[in-house]
Each structure stands twice: as structure tokens, then as C-alpha cells.
Amino acid sequence: MTGWLFSVTAGLLFAIGLYGVLIRTELVRRLLAANVMATAVFLFLIVVAAETPDGPDPVPQAMVLTGIVIAVSLTAFALALIRHFRAVTGESDPEGGDDD
């Protein structure tokens, strides 16, 4: 029950994130959407880890822990990139382009 529920939640979270990446053109919001997608993938990994019969599998947990730190550093880099973009173009979105 728990695994099924969280699998579906992860799928829907991935859908919401993907929808945001496709629909929002304002860059910070698009970054948030990409972060939601990443979280959905983490959730998938941990659901599989939690359902492993020998107890929670430490390998995916360690991978997700690494992933969380990578995600924050990439978010910081992307925010610097966005600020740079805004300084260069004076726009807060790339006119419907997909440059993120």
C-alpha cells in the first residue's frame, strides 16, 4: 500500500514538474519545476530502496543523499546563470525559448 501510494505520488510529481518546465517561461519558476522533477526521481529511488526485502537498501539512499547536495549546487549555479541572463538581456524569460 505504502509503496504503491508513493510510486503514484512520485509519478504525479514528475508530471507536475515536467508540466512546469514546458509551460512556465519565467526562468526561476522553470528551475523550481526542474527541482520538483528531480525530487520525484529521488522519491522513486527511495520507494524501491524501502521495499527491498533485506531492509532499506543503503545504496540508493546514499545516491539520493549525493543527489540532494548536487541539486542544491546546481540550483545555485542556475540562479547565477539566470541573473547573468537578466543582466545581459534585461528580460526575465528567454521569450518562450528553452534556454535554461
Place this chain on the structure above:
Amino acid sequence: MPVSDLLASGFDVLLCIGLLWLAWQAITGTGLFRSVVMFMVFGLMMAVTWARLGSPDLALAEAAIGAGITGALLLNACRAAVSEMRSDEQPLRDRPSGVPKWLALPLSLAAGVGLAWLMHSIPRDGGPTPEAAIKAAETHFLDNPITSVLLDFRAIDTLLEMAVLLLALVGARVLLDQRRLPALYPVPDHPMPMLPSLLAMITPVLLLTGLYLFWAGSHAPGGAFQAGALLGALGVMYQLAGRFTPTHEPGTVNALLITVGLGLFSLFACLSLLWAPAPLSHPEQGAYALVLLIEFALMLSIAATLVLLFVGSRSLQLRRSTNHPGGRQ
């Protein structure tokens, strides 16, 4: 079904609904500030979810990094967006995207549901890895299986992660220096009577909690990442209170702090070839002390990098924060 199971299932359902609602609000809501706050609460709910799925290590990391540091970075971005906007520009308007909504919605829903179905059909016997990792962890010198994966079995991942962290910082600085964007929030010039006493109260608590998490990492939930994130949060608070003065010149202490984790880890990788055929193998003697030393270096580097990423994305000409990002003056 016993009442406790029923309650737990009800809690899970509420948790999942909350997660979905918050994610939806963060992405479709109007107003950047509102979205960011929703995203921060989403991070906190994720921390509860990790705890519920039996991963307290992740819960700690998510609460400190996912909700805390990411939230601080995003709030900074909000203020930057408002203050750098041209006066004739609509506040953060959203142009219609190239993909129409009627196409994007079913497309993403199909991707999400398909992914969920695929993940559900993955066999849960785990294969050889969990069995080997769990069995090895029972006899391993580190009692926390996740720490043993991070610093022994898959140490290469952690090593490369530190490289990514450093690369992100260097990349952010290069971008920000290039445009010479002005600092957004210079050191507050008006006196804030509450902040020093708040800092005085919170500094020992955060230092103690951070160091405890670092120490606990070898046998209980915790470790260098969680501890580094907490110390980084302390550094962010010091920056917000104006206790770190941004300067233009790169400082030796700062350079040392951000590179000591990667440096020591790489040194260990090279030296380990002396006693083992493959790099990153631990020696028979003194492995525990070695891991503690590396973890301490990782903790310092993570804390310093997170603080500098926060400051760097905020006032671009910063080369360093003058003091120790771990919170000492």
C-alpha cells in the same frame, strides 16, 4: 487492519496529497515569492516523507539543504529579480510558452504515469547490491550503512560530488564577476538590536548540533553532508546579520576551506594505491580515524561552499566572506 496501520495509511495519503498540492502551487501559482515559499514547504514535507520511508539520513539532509539552503538561495533570487527589473517591465511576467497547455498537460501526465508504472514493475528483490552492502555493513568499521556506502563502497561518487560542488561555485563566480553586477544587499547600516543576541543564542546550538551530526554519522543517521549543511546555514545567518563582510580579494582561508574536502579526498585516493591495488581503499589500520578526518574536511568544504554560493549569487563581486563560514569570528 489494526488501527495503527489505518492511521499510518491515512497519514501517508495526507502526506502525498500535501506534496502534490504544494508542488502544483509552487509551479502554477502567481507570484514568485509565493511559489518559493510553497517550494520550501514542499521541501519540509519531503523531509517527513523520507523519514516515513525509513531514511532518516535523507530526512536530515532534505530539511537542512532541500528546504533550508535552497530556500534561502531562491528567496535571494526573488529579491534580485525585483531589484534588477527595469521599471517598464511587468513584474516577472510569463510569456506564453511554445508548448500549448492542452498539449503539455496530457504529455506530462502520460510521462509521469508511465514512469510510475515502470517503476512499479521493477522487481523488488534488490539484486546482489543491497544484500552485499547490508552484509558488508554488518562487519564494516562504520556502523551506518549509508556512511559506509558514501565513504567506502562508492567513495568515488562522493569524491566526484565534491568536484561538482566546487565547479558550481567556480562557475557561479565566473558568471557573476563577468557582469560586475552590484551587490544587492550591502551590510545593513542601521542597528538591528535583536540579531546579535539571537545569533549569540543560536550559534552554540547550531555548532553543537552540526558537530554531533558529524560525529554520529559513523554509527547513526547523520554525517558530513547534514553537518556541513547545518554549519552552512549558520554561515548564511551570519551573512544576513552583516557579520561577514564581502570583499573583492580572494582570501587564503576561504580558498583553503572550499578546497580542503576535495583536496584531502584526492590525496587519500592517490595514497591508497600504496597499500591497496585500487584507489580509495581503506587501510587495515586506522581506517576509522582516516574516515573521520576526511569527513571533517568534507563538512568544512560543504559548509564553506554553500555559504559562498549563497553570498555569490547575491552580491556578485564577492570573492570571499572574510571570516570562517563555520561561524567563528
